[in-house]
Amino acid sequence: HPNEAEKLDHEIEERRESADRWFVEIQAILEGLLQENGIQVTVQWRIKHLYSIFEKLKRQGVDVANVFDFLAFRIIVSSVADCYATLGLIHQRWPPVPGRLKDHLAIPKPNAYQSLHTTVVGPEGHPFEIQIRTEDMHKIAEYGIAAHWSYKEKGSHAPAEDSRVAWLRALLDNSEGTSPREFLDSLKVDLYPDEGYCFTPRGDVFSFPRGATVLDFAYRVHSQVGQTCVGGRINGKWVPLKTAIRNGDIVEITTSNRQQPHHDWLSIVATNRARSRIRAWLKREEKERAVEVGRKLLDRELRKVGSSLKQVSGSDEFASVLQSSGMSKEEDLLAAIGFGRTPVSVVTGPLRQDVDAGEDAAADVRTRVAAPVGGHALEVTGDADFLVYLAKCCKPVPGEEIVGFVTRGKGVAVHARNCPNVRNLFYHPEREIEVQWAPSQASPGAPTSQVDVDMTFDDSSGMMASISHVISSEGGDILTCQLRSEPNETGFAALTILVRDAAQLSRVMTRLQALKGMVRVERRGAAGAGP
Structure with missing residues (x-):
């Protein structure tokens, strides 16, 4: 992003010049203040990297003036007590920014990160962040959980029951039954959450990423609690299980022996723990x-x-x-x-x-059964009694790569391999069944398929005539057509066309995209297609 980088660099130049003038001064004040009070300390400082600032601006939707950790000091002390003592001395020296104190010592992050974060108003009115931690906490923050891997007495190879190790073990347990991509996606959520902290009625504290719901809370308490959750009470008020929980909420879960997990629950939860438990139950x-x-x-x-x-x-x-x-x-x-x-x-x-x-x-061999579907012949591996039909979401045409999935009570649904819905169906590989187009589909007399196509173009005279000419010259037909134009001279067309196979469709799409004034041509329902 060269343009954004140049603009951002110009915006922070003034703050950078100010920081260079007083960084050394602030470091000397901190070291002197703490040593006077008998606290052995190491003070480090840094200016936030340009790309990190850019990502934070995008993520939080704020301007440079509200990036409080642009300038930051890191203070490393010898004990937890010294951490809190240091915090008090700093707040006496500089006024803190309200709402910017984060205590990750009392409530560590799930990945074992611990530190006190505060933002104070420094010289010339510039705010800067201070992080306070012990040497042990600093090692984990800088080098990861492996830096503090603990073991029992010599001769035993079992890891000690440490909360840090327990978090790592939980990640592996939750990965059971998931694909490598699913595991990596969920790991990102666990490693980089925008966290909130909620309480049980007994006062136990659980941390959750942003967007977590009552159902996530239930699974965090226990898998059985999650599977029978029907809702809960947040701060004494009854709420459904899809309700988002917020920082500081007191959550009480309500269960019923008649309740069971549903596929819809996968779209409600935000944590890997809950999602893996639901998926495992559904598979069983x-x-x-x-x-x-x-x-x-x-x-x-x-x-x-x-x-x-x-x-x-x-x-x-x-x-x-x-x-x-x-x-x-x-x-x-x-x-x-x-x-x-x-x-x-x-x-x-x-x-x-x-x-x-x-x-x-x-x-002894897996038989193939011809299954006529809407005039198209398909070869399906399996029982001839299965009803076979083309999925409406993608409407595959002969010649495209296809895949079949056994649906409950409806037979075998045949999707295009690149259909967006197939990604969700791959969560259930046991439902996949082999299908392919019958050789007869390549014959000239094969039935036609309906394909929905969306187009955006410059609204100029003769455009629809050009579109119609391309489709008819390739041997296709237009079944339906809906047109719309905008005041900015942009036209939109939603067509349903008839084609014999994927090769013919590809030729039509390529020629349409090449028309003068054509902005976009997309097949509705295909991967990456717009609305």
């Missing part, structure tokens, strides 16, 4: 349902050939089916059938007595 619950569905499907098919699941369960033939499917437990196979990942024929084929060897061999 979905697997239990899938096991029950798979049990009913398999038992139904086995009864058609004169057997039942009760009869074959535990038999050598069934054990052989488990081994050939790469599974060790019966419930894993039943879950795979319930989710649609494994066809029932994989199990019933080897167990039937009235089929020949050729049929048995065919049953």
